[in-house]
Structure formats: structure tokens, C-alpha cells
Amino acid sequence: MCLGVPGQIIAIDDPAKRIATVDVAGIRRKVDLSCIVDEDNPPESCLHAWVLVHVGFAMSRIDEAEAEATLKVLHEIGELAVEREAMLTSEVQ
Amino acid sequence: MKYADEFRDSALAAGLAKAIAEQLDALGATEETPVRIMEVCGGHTHAIFRYGLADLLPKSIEFLHGPGCPVCVLPRSRVDDCLAIAMKPNVIFATFGDAMRVPGSKGSLLQAKGDGADVRMVYSPLDALTLARRNPDKEVVFFALGFETTMPSTALTVLKAREEGITNFSLLVNHITIIPTLRAILDDPEMRIDGFIGPGHVTMIIGTEPYGFIASEYKKPLVVAGFEPLDLLQSLHMVLKQKVEQRCEIENQYARVVPNTGNAVARKAVEQVYETREHCEWRGLGDIEQSGVQFNAAFAAYDAEKKFAIHNASVPDPAECRCGDVLKGLAKPWQCPAFGKACTPEIPLGALMVSSEGSCAAYYQYSAVHNEALEEARNAKAS
Numbered sequence A: 001m002c003l004g005v006p007g008q009i010i011a012i013d014d015p016a017k018r019i020a021t022v023d024v025a026g027i028r029r030k031v032d033l034s035c036i037v038d039e040d041n042p043p044e045s046c047l048h049a050w051v052l053v054h055v056g057f058a059m060s061r062i063d064e065a066e067a068e069a070t071l072k073v074l075h076e077i078g079e080l081a082v083e084r085e086a087m088l089t090s091e092v093q
Numbered sequence B: 001m002k003y004a005d006e007f008r009d010s011a012l013a014a015g016l017a018k019a020i021a022e023q024l025d026a027l028g029a030t031e032e033t034p035v036r037i038m039e040v041c042g043g044h045t046h047a048i049f050r051y052g053l054a055d056l057l058p059k060s061i062e063f064l065h066g067p068g069c070p071v072c073v074l075p076r077s078r079v080d081d082c083l084a085i086a087m088k089p090n091v092i093f094a095t096f097g098d099a100m101r102v103p104g105s106k107g108s109l110l111q112a113k114g115d116g117a118d119v120r121m122v123y124s125p126l127d128a129l130t131l132a133r134r135n136p137d138k139e140v141v142f143f144a145l146g147f148e149t150t151m152p153s154t155a156l157t158v159l160k161a162r163e164e165g166i167t168n169f170s171l172l173v174n175h176i177t178i179i180p181t182l183r184a185i186l187d188d189p190e191m192r193i194d195g196f197i198g199p200g201h202v203t204m205i206i207g208t209e210p211y212g213f214i215a216s217e218y219k220k221p222l223v224v225a226g227f228e229p230l231d232l233l234q235s236l237h238m239v240l241k242q243k244v245e246q247r248c249e250i251e252n253q254y255a256r257v258v259p260n261t262g263n264a265v266a267r268k269a270v271e272q273v274y275e276t277r278e279h280c281e282w283r284g285l286g287d288i289e290q291s292g293v294q295f296n297a298a299f300a301a302y303d304a305e306k307k308f309a310i311h312n313a314s315v316p317d318p319a320e321c322r323c324g325d326v327l328k329g330l331a332k333p334w335q336c337p338a339f340g341k342a343c344t345p346e347i348p349l350g351a352l353m354v355s356s357e358g359s360c361a362a363y364y365q366y367s368a369v370h371n372e373a374l375e376e377a378r379n380a381k382a383s
Ligand code: SF4
Pocket: B320, B321, B322, B323, B324, B326, B333, B336, B337, B338, B339, B340, B343, B349, B350, B351, B352, B353, B360
């Protein structure tokens, strides 16, 4: 119900009404940009952006730098655990 | 999908599960005395079951499934209000699909549709507004339910209706807010929670600041999490890391979508249209003060409660329901006497069995847990 899915803005249909077209895993539909535009970020700036879509509204721009940073930490924890396991269980006897 | 596959890597998940197991050992957690983490959001509950995360982790961690599923906490009386409006002549009643099968005391919206009411399932409140535009001689009512995540969408739709001068459109508002409910849960003397996985999409709107009291007053860690399996594992790792280091802070694992400040534009729209509701009823949890919103005076013309003179009257849940205990994490779904018997996804008694985010539906659908009630229920169905 509070589901949000990532999609990419592929066209700005009506900048004045803040209406765009979003592609969500191949499905296209109109999406309202009101929540992600302001004076500094006009509707036109949303073209090609990845956004989080919830019930017909783009609710947030996906921040690629943050995504990369999270993934980096994830890899560190995940790989370190595997490394440590390998060290601890190494069968040298 | 962007940043979905990257967060579903199974080798990495196994590595994280190991790291979590080490943390649990360091904390001295055992199967008998597990670390208890509440995932507040129903979307997280669904993901935990769907990806089998509990099976990946040691038994020394226990997930408590929180109240963050708006369909699950929808009281019977509110469904009755929906039906009262939907059954009126000349009304088109539009709702998110999730709400269609929630039982009220006189049936569900789906049953009302079968009985001839014009009930439409829509994806967006904007689609309900389109219905109003296309049917000027009908009254279109949209059932606005959901947490903070969904409030901006209904507020903006009403603002749009006003801008266009559309008057045959109104909303039955059942928007609820998570913060008062978290406080109520924390104040419940029966509850024992060691930390929280915080709701990602609610926080995208409200930001991380409103959770501050959980760390400062109640000394519990909370980590806002995304919805992919690795998001959840990483968030769990972050909560446990705080425990190991004896910190309690509000952290944000889902920064790619959730800025710590939330979404000010969305909040402004909500503030323009809604005001706090003094009392709000939650199914299973009862009345929680100031845990919802209603239209403010300036938008009274869009309030379906006023337009159709609805006076919400509370109706008790069926006696055998243990929805409240399950919602608070005090009982597991299979401990409810109705589970799998009087209450199944096909014929639900409680709302936790309706939504895919409800913990009863999740246990029923996914759980490999071997317990009598579940086995019995499955066998009964098969025969
Ligand atoms: S099994 Fe049904 S009645 Fe029992 S707690 Fe779950 S939803 Fe409620």
C-alpha cells in the first residue's frame, strides 16, 4: 500500500501542470511531478531522472551517489564476513 | 529496475547474514532470549517473508511485525462508512484495490460491488478525479487511506479539483500517522522491543527528525530502511551495530530515496488541506489520540463525511480475533484461534489476512513454519 517503485521520466508532457510520462519496468503512465519540483528544480530538469513513484506521483528523486555509497558499504560488510569465515575455517591441518 | 537487482545479490546476502550472526553472538542473543526487532512497515513485513529473510538468519533474532499497514489497521466501522456511501444512488465510489476486500460489519466493498454498488478500483487519486471530470452528473467519492506516504497525493488531488472548479468530487479521509502509534506501542507495558527498522516511504515525506524521541526518550535504535532484501539486511546490521556499540540513534540506510529532511513540498500540500484529527480508531489497537488527519475548514466542501452526513460509530471486532495482539507483536498469527479456520485470505475475518502486507496473510502464504494450525488449515483446504 505504501509501495513505491523506481521509474524513469521519459517525457515532460505539460510543464505548467507538472505532468510527465514515467516508465516503470516497461509500463508507461502519466505521473504528477508536483512533489519533486520547486523554483530551483523546474519540471524540465526531471527529464531522464530516476524517481520513486507512488500512486501516480513522483515522490522523490533517486540519488545515484547515495545509492552507490550504500552499495559500497554493503559490499564491504558482506565480503568481509565471507573473508573472515574463510580465515577462521581454513583447513590447514 | 534501477537499484533493485543490485540490492538482491544472494552471495552478498549470505555474507551479511553471517555478519549479523556474529553480532547476535556478540550480544549474547539466543533462541530463548532473542533480540527483538520491530519492522514498522507492512512493506517490510512482506519483503521479509517474500525473500525468506528469517530463514537466512539465526533463531536468536525475532521480527515483530508492526502496525504499518494502513489496510490492516482499518477499523470495521470505517468500512461500514465506505459501504454507506457506496450504496447511495448516483455515487461512484473509488478506492485503492487493497481496501476492496477488507471486511466491515456488513461486508466488504467487493461484496457491495456484487450487490450493485458502483465501486471502482483505481491506482491513483488522480484517476478518481478523472472519473469525476468524466461523470459530471455523478458524485465521485475517493477513499483516502494510508500513512504520510499517501497524504500528499490526496492533498494535491484536492488542490487540483479546487483549481479546476470540480464540485462532484469528495474524499472519505482515513489518513493515519505513524508517530503517535509508535509512541503508544513503546508505552505499552507488555511490549519488549530492542530496536526498530523504520518505514522507508513514510520517512521520505516526514524526514528522520520525528523519530528522535525513540532514541532520546526510549533509548532504542531505529534505522530507516529500503525494501529490497539487502536493504533490510543492511538495516538490521546497522541496528545491531548500534546495540553492540551501545548507541541509540536514528540512522538512514535508504538515503538514495529518503533525504533526512523528508519532502518539504509534499508536507506543505498536506498542511494546506488537512488538520490533526483528535481521535482516530485503529483496528486491533483502538483509539489513538491525534493519530490521523481530517480536512480543515477551508476544504470542508471536499469532505465526504460532511457531504453524506457520515457519523462514524465504532463497532467491536469479532470476539475470536487476536488482530490487536498480532499487530503489537504480542502474539504470532497462528496463535489466533481464527487463523486458517474462520480467517483465510479468501474469506478474511481480520484485515491482517487481507493485505499482502498483513502479517497473517504473509504467514499463511509464505511461512514454512511447521505448526499445527497452519498444517491443519492447509490440509483442510486441500481435501
Ligand atoms: S488470523 Fe485473522 S482474525 Fe486472527 S489475528 Fe490474523 S487477521 Fe485477525
